[in-house]
Amino acid sequence: MSTALLRRALRRPGAGVGCSAAGCPRVDVLVIGGGISGVQIARHCAARGLATLLVEKEDFGSGTSAATTKAIHGGLRYLEQGDIPVVVESLRERRLLGLAAPHLVQPRSFLLTAYDWSTPRAPILGAGVGLYEALALGRNRGILRDLRARRPRWVRREELLTQVPWLKREGLVGAWRHDDSLNLHPERLLLAILQSAVDDGAVALNHARVTGLLPAPQRGVRVRDELTGESADIQAEVIINAAGPWAAEALGVEAQRNGVAVAQSKGVHLMTRDLGNTDGVYVRGANGHHIVVNPWDGRQLIGPTDTPMDGSPDDARAEVSDIELLRETFDSVAETPLRREDVVDTLVGVRPLLMSGDSTYTSSRRFDIIPGQPGVYTVLGGKWTTGRAMGEKVSAEIIAREAGLPPTKRISAELPLHASMRGYSTMSEALDAAVRAAPHLGLGREQREHLARMYGEDHVRILGLVAEHPELGQPLEPQKPQAAGASGRGCLDCAAQVVYAVEAEGACTLRDVVDRRLSLGTRRAVSAEALDAVCRVLATVLGWNGTRLREEREAYSAAQRGRAEILDQGFACPSSALS
Missing domain, CATH: 1.10.8 (Helicase, Ruva Protein; domain 3)
Structure with missing residues (x-):
């Protein structure tokens, strides 16, 4: 393996990869992709005692996982689709993240605005919020006293306008306020989870691109150090491809043979100056498009879009049409139009959408495990809030399938997080x-x-x-x-x-x-x-x-x-x- 890669690897003192009989580095599990999905899978494999190596072609969290609205949420919108199990799981995972990282996950009130022309109507919104809170029963259990969620309530029009001064007054009825959570620094939270995997013996390499699978009967991948150009072969009992939008690219010519095809959806946010609201605002524009206006660190995030895209996810950019869509949506519910001088920058991420006719659909119904050639699995789907549950289920299912993996230990849903500020009452x-x-x-x-x-x-x-x-x-x-x-x-x-x-x-x-x-x-x-x-x-x-x-x-x-x-x-x- 590239000596430069090993030198800069994230690993605990004394941790490392083994060596196969052929002299190649060897691990039990090799995870491709350093976004939240790959990091959580690596964490759970390492916590079970498996020799785990994670490789990321650019930098940890550099793709979709960093381009978020900065919310840890229970999936209120899934209620409209009738997908109760999704909401229940998301609400449980929201609480667990709040327990694990109180310094990075904190309460955030959101306002679901209602106009006399918008749908669903205010009473239906209220019923949805009530059901949402009922499903989150016990969400404050164990949470620090000053980070506990408040009860939802109706906010009348005039009070709402003092809290959200930019809202258009005409036709405004009011809003339902409920508490979800803010992902204060997604990049830091991802690193804390990754460091937790390293604490359990995992090794993590960034700027290490998988250029292909090793030819049978070997199990493994070839990795290229993107900073030096050196390449090395790594053998693994199991390969888990969690590269998200890059999943097909990671497998190269083997992607089609492994049944992996990915459709892509681009999400764009505008980052603006502080617009005056201290709570997040969910609003549906006159064009029917939903946006969230979420205050964060003296800024506001407006978005996201959700538009199909072709080509490499590396080429994803905010386009004029994306900006115009967000402007049109915001301006339709704002007293004054958004101006160029209000906008600081843009934020872009690419979501992977599954295109496969033969997959194993897990119980969470939010991600798929696609088995390919022996020992190779691709995982698509998942999201920030439920990443821990996904990592737990993926590791458990693959361990159950692969007889060649060594015996593993059981782990708790409340794994300690690296450097978390626990042990305080507030x-x-x-x-x-x-x-x-x-x-x-x-x-x-x-x-x-x-x-x-x-x-x-x-x-x-x-x-x-x-x-x-x-x-x-x-x-x-x-x-x-x-x-x-x-x-x-x-x-x-x-x-x-x-x-x-x-x-x-x-x-x-x-x-x-x-x-x-x-x-x-x-x-x-x-x-x-x-x-x-x-x-x-x-x-x-x-x-x-x-x-x-x-x-x-x-x-x-x-x-x-x-x-x-x-x-x-x-x-x-x-x-x-x-x-």
């Missing part, structure tokens, strides 16, 4: 403890709370870096006075997080660090000043020369400019001309 108590840690460092309360929420108990490792090198406590994006009428705040990330991203979290590129280890890139539209600050640290930690720094920085900046240009085009005509 989240406020946990954050207060974080603020009191290492008081001599001089970091402000807001920055300390930010680090505790991002890293859980591991925030002390960031503080340790600052203690050794005080200059690493400097913010990457210095706070600036807010202009009159402006809202939100700047980014609270510091230079120590960049060092930690490389040394402890497998980050290899500028995008790995900015977009998936820090909060900086998740807030989009990263300033030149902040990019320069990150690059200065990376030059030292990774030993990059001037050429490598310029290439990485220009590639990041070019991608930002491209998204901005599409936004400009998407706002080129007035919203009145879109309908």
Whole structure:
């Protein structure tokens, strides 16, 4: 195997892969794909005691798993479809995520708005919310006191307009308010789950592309190190392809023989400035399209779209038509149209849709396990909220099928999560403890709370870096006075997080660090000043020369400019001309 890959692998001290008789690295289970599905499957296989290796062609969580509305939800919309089992499972998993990661999963109220022209009507919406809450009975059991959900209630028109100042008044009836959960930092939560797998002995490799299956009678894959170009063969008793939209690509020419075909649906969000609402808002536009307007970290997310797409998911981009659809939907229920200056950036993800005539449909009815040639399985479907249940069921079913796997141990539904801030009675108590840690460092309360929420108990490792090198406590994006009428705040990330991203979290590129280890890139539209600050640290930690720094920085900046240009085009005509 590439020595560079092994050097940067996420693994606990002493963990590693075995060696086959032929000299190839060998594992019990090899998981393809570092999104939430692959990470949860790897976690459950490792927790059962199987030698597990996860490989991801780009970076952990770099695909669909990062392009979310940042909600952990029970699937209220499934009630309209009559799919009660889906809702029950989602509600159970929502609670388990809240127990496992209280620093990253917190309550979020959502308002289901009703107009006199919209459907379903307000009484039907209320009945749906009532059933939803009844199915979630016991959701607060074991949850920290200040993170418990409130009862749903009806919000009258005038009160609603004070809470959501941008809503169109004409025809507005009111809204039903209910509590779901906010996925505060999906990238960090995914890394915490992955680190949990590593704690149990798994090894995880990013920037490691599977280029094909090994020829029979071998079981395994060929992997190419995307940063060095080196390749290696890895043997595995079982291969689980959880690459999502890239599932067919991961199997290459074997995809058709294994019965794997994937249709793709693109989901686009607009990220805007703070629009004034502190609760999430579900609304159906006059065009019949549903959107969620969800406040997050001084920003708002508006979306998603759901449009079919062809070609490689690597090429997924927000297009003018996507932006126009979101504008048309939002503007039809807004008092004033959305303006270009309101929009910070776009966010794009690709959902995999199953196209298979022969599959094993699991009891959750949200994902499929498709058996291919001996020892090879493809898993399609699943979502953030139910990823744990999917990982548990996939690992159990495949273990039951594969006699060649060693005996495994049983695991609990309440697996401990790496560095989770448990053991407190309230989240406020946990954050207060974080603020009191290492008081001599001089970091402000807001920055300390930010680090505790991002890293859980591991925030002390960031503080340790600052203690050794005080200059690493400097913010990457210095706070600036807010202009009159402006809202939100700047980014609270510091230079120590960049060092930690490389040394402890497998980050290899500028995008790995900015977009998936820090909060900086998740807030989009990263300033030149902040990019320069990150690059200065990376030059030292990774030993990059001037050429490598310029290439990485220009590639990041070019991608930002491209998204901005599409936004400009998407706002080129007035919203009145879109309908």
